Structure formats: structure tokens, C-alpha cells
Amino acid sequence: MMNNISELAYFGGEPKFKEKLFVGRPNIGNRDRLLERINDMLDRRWLSNNGIFVQEFEQRIAEHLGVKHCIAVCNGTIALELVIRALDLKGEVIIPSFTFIATAHALQWQEITPVFCDIDPKTHTLNPWRVESLITPRTSGIMGVHLWGQPCDVETLTEISSKHNLKLMFDASHAFGCAHKGKMIGNFGSAEVFSFHATKFMNTFEGGAIVTNDDDLNQKLRLMKNFGFAGFDNVVYLGTNGKMPEISAAMGLTSLESLDEFIEINRRNYYCYRDGLADIDGVSLFPVNDTERHNYQYIVLEIEEEKTQVSRDLLIEILHAENIIARRYFYPGCHRMEPYRSYFPHAGLLLPETEKLTQKVLILPTGTAISENDIHKICQVFKLAIASSYSQDKDLLKA
Ligand SMILES: Cc1ncc(COP(=O)(O)O)c(C=O)c1O
Numbered sequence: 457m458m459n460n461i462s463e464l465a466y467f468g469g470e471p472k473f474k475e476k477l478f479v480g481r482p483n484i485g486n487r488d489r490l491l492e493r494i495n496d497m498l499d500r501r502w503l504s505n506n507g508i509f510v511q512e513f514e515q516r517i518a519e520h521l522g523v524k525h526c527i528a529v530c531n532g533t534i535a536l537e538l539v540i541r542a543l544d545l546k547g548e549v550i551i552p553s554f555t556f557i558a559t560a561h562a563l564q565w566q567e568i569t570p571v572f573c574d575i576d577p578k579t580h581t582l583n584p585w586r587v588e589s590l591i592t593p594r595t596s597g598i599m600g601v602h603l604w605g606q607p608c609d610v611e612t613l614t615e616i617s618s619k620h621n622l623k624l625m626f627d628a629s630h631a632f633g634c635a636h637k638g639k640m641i642g643n644f645g646s647a648e649v650f651s652f653h654a655t656k657f658m659n660t661f662e663g664g665a666i667v668t669n670d671d672d673l674n675q676k677l678r679l680m681k682n683f684g685f686a687g688f689d690n691v692v693y694l695g696t697n698g699k700m701p702e703i704s705a706a707m708g709l710t711s712l713e714s715l716d717e718f719i720e721i722n723r724r725n726y727y728c729y730r731d732g733l734a735d736i737d738g739v740s741l742f743p744v745n746d747t748e749r750h751n752y753q754y755i756v757l758e759i760e761e762e763k764t765q766v767s768r769d770l771l772i773e774i775l776h777a778e779n780i781i782a783r784r785y786f787y788p789g790c791h792r793m794e795p796y797r798s799y800f801p802h803a804g805l806l807l808p809e810t811e812k813l814t815q816k817v818l819i820l821p822t823g824t825a826i827s828e829n830d831i832h833k834i835c836q837v838f839k840l841a842i843a844s845s846y847s848q849d850k851d852l853l854k855a
Pocket residue numbers: 531532533534555556558559601627629630651652653663664
């Protein structure tokens with residue numbers, strides 16, 4: 457038990473952890489089962505091009521989500537790019553700025569302008585009323601992001617997109633295994649996109665998937681992800697290489713078998729953090745709606761410096777010194793990164809909530825690599841750093 461600020465590694469004490477604890481350390485399912493699958497794959501000598509693991513993976517995902525089609529691809533970014541092109545999006549598309557940069561890049565890569573919209577500070581997702589105010593004659597679509605697995609206001613966005621004849625799609629990279637009003641994420645808009653990157657709740661090393669209930673879109677996407685090939689020597693469409701390799705699908709199938717265990721551990725961790733960080737003035741844990749299915753993959757704190765008297769960034773430095781590699785996601789917001797910063801130097805004026813949130817968010821490690829005991833220790837460090845700011849050591853912390 458640490459009681460004194462001088463015990464913090466930031467001030468010269470021993471780091472609380474010998475090895476670094478990272479946000480997004482991969483969840484790994486049954487290793488033997490994975491290796492068995494890899495062996496089968498090698499025996500078959502079928503490593504890519506819609507192999508049997510990819511086919512099985514697509515079928516399992518579609519079943520799990522209750523959606524008609526799943527198209528497995530090599531990563532979430534390509535999945536976004538494919539949907540954007542298949543939906544024929546053009547001109548401007550409204551997205552949040554508070555998201556991973558790939559959401560914006562997937563549009564700009566195709567010379568479509570991402571129009572950054574502010575978020576609702578309660579849900580961290582698109583504020584639908586702000587969306588409506590950004591629609592212009594050039595707008596072709598809206599792309600919501602179910603950030604942290606928190607569903608967007610799907611109903612209002614659907615209403616707005618129908619009213620203005622716009623396409624609606626979702627970047628659901630964070631939301632595999634989450635539900636909205638009893639329906640699994642994957643069933644909303646024209647299509648939804650998942651990332652199965654190594655840091656995600658469920659991973660395929662690198663990978664992603666598009667899910668849709670639209671038969672035509674499914675057909676189109678399948679052609680597009682495979683250079684437009686409709687059979688040997690027969691290219692019928694413009695396409696790219698978005699194929700998921702067999703080894704990724706082998707990992708995906710193995711991860712799917714451990715999904716309940718991943719959720720249970722994440723859930724345990726979430727409550728452990730919630731108890732450990734309760735009642736700290738100025739620190740709030742982003743809430744999870746327990747009445748819906750959720751993956752609990754992100755431990756998202758908001759730090760209000762006026763109350764904690766320690767800045768979010770100083771807290772991160774203190775945690776890093778202890779080998780707790782906390783992160784500030786999605787700082788400083790897409791609109792403050794290139795090329796958008798140069799294109800739209802004043803975008804921040806329309807994004808007051810995004811600007812505030814990027815200064816407050818702090819992400820802590822969770823997942824199957826983190827134990828309850830780790831969390832108790834992380835919470836101790838956290839509390840000591842904050843409590844100390846009120847003590848005689850305040851000057852030390854401010855130094
Ligand atoms: C919100 C969001 N969108 C898109 C992506 C891109 O996915 P990928 O890394 O699989 O390309 C990610 C994660 O990396 C993400 O967090």
C-alpha cells in the first residue's frame with residue numbers, strides 16, 4: 457500500500473509494475489485450437505482467396521449478429537473504404553471528429569470531404585441535431601461511429617438520413633458484441649464495419665468485416681474486395697485487394713469461441729475499476745448500459761482538472777512512470793490532424809464538445825491480460841496522485 461507521494465515512480469520511487477501494462481493488449485483464445493487450425497490450413501495449402509476458414513468465419517459472424525451478410529476483409533480501414541465506394545458516397549460525408557483517424561481518412565482517400573460534426577458529451581457519439589445543421593447540397597451520407605461500443609442515436613440518424621435522402625453507415629470498429637435496443641450492432645444503416653485489429657475486443661491479428669442486410673450491396677462488396685473478379689479471368693467491376701487471409705480467419709474463429717470469456721473478464725475489470733475509482737471528485741468512468749449486451753472493451757475516464765487539481769496529461773505521465781501505459785484517445789481530434797488541420801483551420805469553432813472532451817479523456821488498460829490485482833494497484837496509484845494534489849506536496853506535483 458502506497459501512502460506517500462514520494463513513493464510514486466514519477467518522483468523517484470520504484471515503478472509499481474515491472475512490465476508495461478498496455479491499453480489494447482490482445483485477447484487470445486484457446487492457443488491449442490488456434491495452432492490446430494493453422495496446421496489444418498497448412499496441410500490444405502489454402503492460405504487466402506476465400507478459404508474455408510474465411511467462409512466459416514463469415515457465416516459465424518452473420519449468425520452471431522443476426523445479420524444477412526458478412527464480408528470478411530483484411531482490416532477495418534479497407535472495410536470502410538469499400539462501403540464508402542459501394543454506397544457511391546461523394547462530395548461531403550458527415551462524421552464525428554472524435555474518432556480514430558481512419559474514419560476520416562477512408563473518405564479523404566477517395567477525395568470525399570469529411571465534414572466534422574460535434575458529439576454529444578453524454579454519449580461521445582454524433583449529436584444528431586448538429587448533423588442536420590451541417591447538411592448541404594453536396595452531402596451524400598452520414599457515418600456514425602459507435603465509439604467505445606456505445607451505440608449512436610441510431611433512430612434519429614436514420615430519420616435524418618431518410619428525410620434528406622442520404623446514405624447512412626456506421627463505423628462499428630469498437631462495437632463487436634454490443635447491442636442497441638436488443639438488436640446486435642451490425643444491423644443498422646446500409647452497412648456497418650468492424651475492425652478486428654489486434655487491439656480490438658476480438659481480433660484476427662489484422663482484419664475487419666462489413667455486415668449488411670442488403671443483398672445487392674453484399675454482391676457488390678464481394679466483387680470489390682477481390683479486384684472485381686466474378687470468376688477466372690473475368691473482371692466485371694473496379695476492385696481492390698481487401699481479402700482476409702486464412703490465418704486471420706483461423707484466429708477469428710478461435711476468438712469467437714472465447715467471446716463469452718473475454719466479455720466476462722472485461723466486465724469484471726470494468727466493475728473493479730468502477731469500485732476502485734468511485735468517489736474521486738473530478739474523475740468519472742464512462743458508463744456502460746448494463747441492460748444491453750456490451751463488450752466492456754474500453755475503460756474511459758474523464759478528468760476534470762479544476763476538480764482533481766492535476767491535469768489529465770500529468771496523470772498520464774505519473775501512470776507511465778509506474779509502467780501503466782494509459783492513453784489519451786482520440787487526442788487532439790481528427791480536425792486537428794493533417795491534412796484536415798490545413799484544410800479546415802477553423803473547424804474547432806464548430807466542435808466545442810469535441811474540443812473539451814479531447815482534453816479530458818484518459819484510457820486505462822483492460823482485457824484478458826489485466827488482473828483484478830493489477831487494477832487494485834492502478835487505482836491506488838491514481839488515487840495517490842490525485843489525493844496528493846490537495847496535500848502539502850501540491851507544489852511538488854505542480855513542478
Ligand atoms: C473507430 C475506428 N475506426 C476505424 C479503425 C480502423 O480499423 P483497422 O485498424 O482495422 O484498419 C479503428 C481501429 O483501428 C477504429 O478504432
